[in-house]
Amino acid sequence: LLRSVVVGVGSYLPEKTLTNDDLAKLVDTSDDWIFQRTGIRERHIAAEGETTSMLGEKAARAALANAGLTPDDIDLIIVGTSTPDWTFPSTASQIQAALGITHGVAFDLQAVCSGFVFAVTTADKFLRSGSHKRALVIGAETFSRIIDWEDRTTCVLFGDGAGAMVLEARPSTGSMDERGVLTTHLRSDGRHRAKLHVDGGPSATQTVGHLRMEGKEVFKFAVGKVTDVVVDAFAATGISPDQLDWFVPHQANRRIIDMSAQKLGIAPEKVVATVHLHGNTSAASVPLALSVAVGDGRIKQGDLVMLEAVGGGFTWGSALIRW
Numbered sequence: 001l002l003r004s005v006v007v008g009v010g011s012y013l014p015e016k017t018l019t020n021d022d023l024a025k026l027v028d029t030s031d032d033w034i035f036q037r038t039g040i041r042e043r044h045i046a047a048e049g050e051t052t053s054m055l056g057e058k059a060a061r062a063a064l065a066n067a068g069l070t071p072d073d074i075d076l077i078i079v080g081t082s083t084p085d086w087t088f089p090s091t092a093s094q095i096q097a098a099l100g101i102t103h104g105v106a107f108d109l110q111a112v113c114s115g116f117v118f119a120v121t122t123a124d125k126f127l128r129s130g131s132h133k134r135a136l137v138i139g140a141e142t143f144s145r146i147i148d149w150e151d152r153t154t155c156v157l158f159g160d161g162a163g164a165m166v167l168e169a170r171p172s173t174g175s176m177d178e179r180g181v182l183t184t185h186l187r188s189d190g191r192h193r194a195k196l197h198v199d200g201g202p203s204a205t206q207t208v209g210h211l212r213m214e215g216k217e218v219f220k221f222a223v224g225k226v227t228d229v230v231v232d233a234f235a236a237t238g239i240s241p242d243q244l245d246w247f248v249p250h251q252a253n254r255r256i257i258d259m260s261a262q263k264l265g266i267a268p269e270k271v272v273a274t275v276h277l278h279g280n281t282s283a284a285s286v287p288l289a290l291s292v293a294v295g296d297g298r299i300k301q302g303d304l305v306m307l308e309a310v311g312g313g314f315t316w317g318s319a320l321i322r323w
């Protein structure tokens with residue numbers, strides 16, 4: 001029996017920050033409005049020419065350093081992104097080349113803001129099958145490139161960044177007390193496209209397009225439905241919310257995060273929130289939050305950590321990890 005054990009995390013944020021006050025100079029908004037409704041104070045924005053794969057490579061190198069490994073040790077790279085450098089080749093193969101890796105396999109996975117949780121789930125299935133030994137799982141995005149900067153209902157919400165995790169296949173007895181990914185649960189429902197989508201693409205419009213969102217509808221779905229995958233994770237493992245050490249959800253909106261935790265019976269002090277600093281970085285948000293909480297000593301070896309995310313599609317998922 002094999003299990004995927006987290007052996008390193010890392011992240012990277014572009015240098016430039018954009019505060020709510022900076023945004024108030026671009027569109028009719030205010031720090032008060034943005035902070036009250038979302039909890040966001042600032043976000044990072046990629047520099048001209050700085051692409052998703054460049055952010056992802058830096059996060060990957062940080063995660064490898066944290067794991068004490070070199071690129072040669074990796075035989076699987078999965079990148080969750082909706083803002084690839086190019087239509088093809090994949091951002092994962094660009095990062096693979098940048099890291100100088102010529103063996104193994106690299107591919108992208110598109111599940112919008114759930115991309116990282118979907119990528120962890122996929123990597124876990126590869127590693128537990130015995131086909132691959134060590135995976136780099138990356139969430140990397142430059143949502144600033146698909147934002148309509150004249151639309152105040154969306155442009156205040158998003159930011160750029162990347163986070164990465166190294167997973168290693170290790171023997172396991174199957175005990176819930178042993179380290180590793182304990183259970184994963186993914187869902188999607190394609191009927192909700194209109195509520196959150198990009199209005200361009202190679203096949204439909206031959207343009208890149210802009211993000212469009214019915215904010216209230218997304219909010220209702222995120223709080224009303226998405227928690228089912230966390231309940232599934234508890235049911236599959238026999239673990240209860242009070243045994244959890246950390247809840248690390250997708251960082252879209254502080255109110256969604258708090259209402260979800262409350263609904264699940266997870267104590268507020270167990271919630272990791274970085275949305276005030278990063279905004280919504282889509283697939284990068286969960287590994288960015290993990291990186292912060294590991295870096296400041298909150299998440300320690302042996303802790304029980306619940307990842308949760310929701311994104312366009314809709315897609316949603318959870319991963320319960322014994323750190």
Ligand code: ACO
Nearest residue numbers: 029033037112113152153156215216218219252253311312
């Ligand atoms: N500044 C000032 N006023 C604004 C702004 C702004 N940036 N944006 C909208 N308003 C106005 C609206 O025009 C509206 O004015 P009106 O009453 O005169 O019509 C008023 O503020 C209220 O707007 P609502 O849309 O009702 O505000 P709401 O309380 O629903 O908050 C928000 C909007 C923050 C977007 C919220 O609905 C939300 O967070 N939804 C979830 C979004 C989300 O998480 N998306 C990411 C999903 S993950 C992914 O896959 C990308």
